Structures are given as structure tokens and as C-alpha cells.
Amino acid sequence: xxxxxxxxxxxxxxxxxRALVEVRSAPRPLSSEIxxxxxxxxxxxxxxxxxxxxxxxxxxxxxxxxxxxxGGVLLRQGFTVAQVVHDYGAVCQAVxxxxxxxxxxxxxxxxxxxxxxxxxxxxxxxxxxxxxxxxVLASQERxxxxxxxxxxxxxxxxxxxxxxxIQSGTVPIRGSSARVHARxxxxxxxxxDRSLSDxxxxxxxxxxxxxxxxxxxxxxxxxxxxDAQNRSxxxxxxSVAWDLVVNADRQLLGSAVTNLLQNxxxxxxxxxxxxxxxxxxxxxxxxxxxxxxxxxGGLPAGDRDELFRRRTSRSGMGLGLAITxxxxxxNGGTLSLRDLPGRGCVFAVNLPAxxxxx
Numbered sequence: 410x411x412x413x414x415x416x417x418x419x420x421x422x423x424x425x426x427r428a429l430v431e432v433r434s435a436p437r438p439l440s441s442e443i444x445x446x447x448x449x450x451x452x453x454x455x456x457x458x459x460x461x462x463x464x465x466x467x468x469x470x471x472x473x474x475x476x477x478x479x480g481g482v483l484l485r486q487g488f489t490v491a492q493v494v495h496d497y498g499a500v501c502q503a504v505x506x507x508x509x510x511x512x513x514x515x516x517x518x519x520x521x522x523x524x525x526x527x528x529x530x531x532x533x534x535x536x537x538x539x540x541x542x543x544x545v546l547a548s549q550e551r552x553x554x555x556x557x558x559x560x561x562x563x564x565x566x567x568x569x570x571x572x573x574x575i576q577s578g579t580v581p582i583r584g585s586s587a588r589v590h591a592r593x594x595x596x597x598x599x600x601x602d603r604s605l606s607d608x609x610x611x612x613x614x615x616x617x618x619x620x621x622x623x624x625x626x627x628x629x630x631x632x633x634x635x636d637a638q639n640r641s642x643x644x645x646x647x648s649v650a651w652d653l654v655v656n657a658d659r660q661l662l663g664s665a666v667t668n669l670l671q672n673x674x675x676x677x678x679x680x681x682x683x684x685x686x687x688x689x690x691x692x693x694x695x696x697x698x699x700x701x702x703x704x705x706g707g708l709p710a711g712d713r714d715e716l717f718r719r720r721t722s723r724s725g726m727g728l729g730l731a732i733t734x735x736x737x738x739x740n741g742g743t744l745s746l747r748d749l750p751g752r753g754c755v756f757a758v759n760l761p762a763x764x765x766x767x
Contacts, residue, residue, distance in 0.1 A: 411504075411519045415455045418507060423448050425503035430496060438492070446492075450500045560600060568593035592639050595632070599671055606664040607732045615739045617656045619763055622687050622697065623649040625663055633670050633685070640674045642681050649687045653697050654763045657740040662760075665736040665744075666699060669756045672730060673703035677753065681705075690759065699758040707750045730756075 415422065426447045430438045504523060508515050571590035580586045609615065630646045637644040655662075666685075673683040681704035690696035734744045742760040749755065 410515055411523055412455060412459050414508060414513055414515060415451070415504065418511075419451065419455075421507060422451055422500070422503045425507060426451065426496075426499045429499040429502060433495060433499075446496055447500065450496050454497070454500055561597070564593050564597045564600065568597065588639060591635075595636060595639070599667065602664050603668060603732050606661055606736050609658075609661065610732070610735045610739045615658045615661060617658055617740065619654050620657045620659055620662070621651060622653045622655060622699070623651050625659065625666070626685065626687060629663060629666055629670070630685075633667070636671065637674055637683060641679050642674050642677055642683055644670075644683050644685070646685045647687070653687060653689070655697055655740075655760045656763055657742075657760065658736075661736040662740050662758075665733045665740075665758065666701070668730070668733040668736075669701040669758075672733075672756070673701050673705075676705040677703045678706060681753075689762065695762055697760050697762045699760070700755055701757075702749075702753060702755045704753040707752055708748045708754060 427443050430443055430447060501523065505520070568590055571586045571593065574580045574586045575582060575590065626646060626649050630644075633646070634644055670683065670685065677683055683704070684700070684702040686698075686700045686702070688698060690698045730744075737744045737758050737760075740760060742758055745757045745759070747755040747757065
């Protein structure tokens with residue numbers, strides 16, 4: 410009877426469950442959760458009700474397949490476990506309320522069955538949700554390690570070959586091979602620094618302390634000038650006021666700014682110019698902005714977030730801009746991108762300022 414009731418009043422139940430999800434304060438509902446998720450939850454619950462009683466092996470496999478598809482959809486739509494549980498509860502409440510309003514002759518035992526299968530449906534979806542999520546994370550980690558190993562091997566091979574040429578005496582010590590050797594060693598240093606930053610952020614090993622940005626920029630400039638020359642680019646670093654202080658992790662913030670400069674050198678046109686600026690944010694003196702402007706020619710047409718992700722992926726291992734953003738956010742800041750059509754891009758790090766007296 411309960412299965413037939415759900416089928417007969419499906420549209421009404423979907424509307425009622427959506428209304429319950431929309432007014433939920435926590436966890437905050439997603440638009441996809443309301444539009445697509447609620448019907449999916451109701452369908453899964455109805456399928457469990459249809460299969461109530463003694464199940465054959467074939468029916469059990471069918472139920473598990475449904476749970477697997479459901480869990481995969483939830484993951485792709487960005488649902489959390491809390492949302493799964495709350496949404497199933499909304500569906501159950503909608504069924505109970507509508508049955509009471511219509512005076513449907515549904516026995517107490519069937520409501521007990523509803524609760525039983527509601528619990529089973531939640532368990533199925535959450536279990537599969539977690540299994541799929543763990544599989545995705547494991548796959549991503551394998552890919553990250555694979556790319557890291559590939560990049561590390563290539564850089565070490567290049568450094569070894571160039572060193573052997575220099576050691577043999579067949580090439581000048583200040584020639585092209587020496588420059589290749591220096592670039593390879595510097596790239597290895599940057600790759601290692603990025604990886605350590607990623608590990609520290611993931612492990613929550615962030616140490617915030619008052620940091621004069623003038624000191625940090627001076628340290629970064631020393632190696633950045635050499636990197637720019639090795640890539641046939643020029644770099645301008647504007648002077649930084651001594652009273653610009655932020656609470657930050659020196660290593661993480663330094664790595665983030667260095668990554669932005671490396672990115673700028675990489676994508677700027679040959680002979681291009683890169684600028685590093687640090688100043689208070691206009692109209693918001695409680696914020697300090699670190700800007701890196703390049704001459705990449707500007708962004709092609711398209712969605713900016715997608716372009717940001719696409720450009721990030723070219724840095725390898727999800728490093729570069731991806732780790733830079735995480736490092737900046739670990740320091741309580743934000744990372745933004747501004748397009749200069751036909752010229753280049755400006756990456757900006759905004760951080761809360763600390764009064765010098767502090």
C-alpha cells in the first residue's frame with residue numbers, strides 16, 4: 410500500500426520535500442539538491458519499498474546497483490553526508506504528512522516499514538557515497554604522485570646531463586649547458602618547495618606570526634631576478650613600506666608569491682616584463698595586496714574559473730596556482746585574478762594587515 414501511495418502522489422511528495430529542504434538552515438541546501446536531489450531520494454526510497462519483504466539474490470544485486478548509482482550522483486553533485494541524511498528525512502516527513510492530511514488508510518506497521526527502509530536507504534547511499542569518495546581521492550593522490558615523480562625524474566635527468574657536459578670540459582662553464590643546469594636545479598627547488606607547502610597545509614602545520622612584507626619581498630627578489638633572466642624576462646619589484654605587516658606563515662606565504670612569479674615568467678611572452686607590487690588596498694586600509702602582473706597577452710574568451718583551473722593544471726601535479734591558493738587561504742587571505750585584455754594578467758593576494766605597533 411505504501412509503495413502505491415508514493416507512486417500515486419509522487420509530484421506532490423517531491424514539492425513538499427523540496428519545500429522542507431529549502432527552509433533548512435543547516436546544512437545549507439544546494440540548488441542541485443533541491444532540483445535534482447529530492448526526486449532522486451524519493452525514487453531510491455520507492456525502489457526500496459517495492460523490494461520489501463524477502464529478497465532474491467537478483468533483487469539484492471539490483472538494490473545495491475541502485476545505491477551505487479545514487480552514491481555516485483551525490484558525489485558528483487557535491488553533496489555531503491549530512492545533506493544525504495537530512496534530505497531523506499525530508500522525504501520521509503513529506504510522505505507521513507501527506508498521508509495524514511489525505512486520511513490514507515496506511516497501517517502503523519507500514520509506517521514502521523517506511524522508517525526501516527528509510528534507514529536502509531540512508532545506509533546504502535552513505536556507504537556508497539563514502540566508498541566512491543575514497544576511490545576518487547585515492548585516484549587523485551596516485552595521479553599527483555605520478556606527475557610529481559615524472560617531473561622530478563625529468564629535471565634530475567636534465568641536470569645530470571648538463572653537469573656531465575660541463576664536467577667533461579667540452580662546453581664552456583658559463584655557456585648554454587650551464588644555464589640549462591642552473592634552470593634544472595632551480596626548478597627542482599621550486600618543485601620541492603611547492604610539495605612541502607602542500608604537505609604542510611594539508612597537515613595543518615601553519616605557524617602565523619607578524620611578518621614585515623618588505624623583508625619577505627627582499628628575500629624573494631634575490632632568486633626571482635635570476636629566474637627572470639634565465640627565462641629571458643625582466644622583473645620590476647617596487648619598494649615596500651616597512652610598516653606593512655601581516656600575520657602569516659613566512660615559508661607558506663613566500664612559497665605562494667614565488668609560485669605566482671614562476672607562473673608569470675612561464676606564461677609571459679619572450680622578452681616580457683613581470684611586476685611585483687605590495688601596497689595597502691585602496692578604500693580598505695585593513696587589507697594589504699600583493700600583486701604579480703605578467704605579459705601573457707591576456708586570457709582567452711571563456712569562463713574565468715575554468716581558465717584558472719586549466720592554467721593551474723599546466724603547472725603539473727595540481728601544484729602551482731592550486732597550492733598557491735591553498736597556502737594563501739591558510740594565511741587568512743584570498744587569491745584573485747584580473748584580466749588585462751591584450752596585455753596580461755594580474756594575480757592578487759589580499760591579506761589582513763596588522764598595525765605596526767602590534
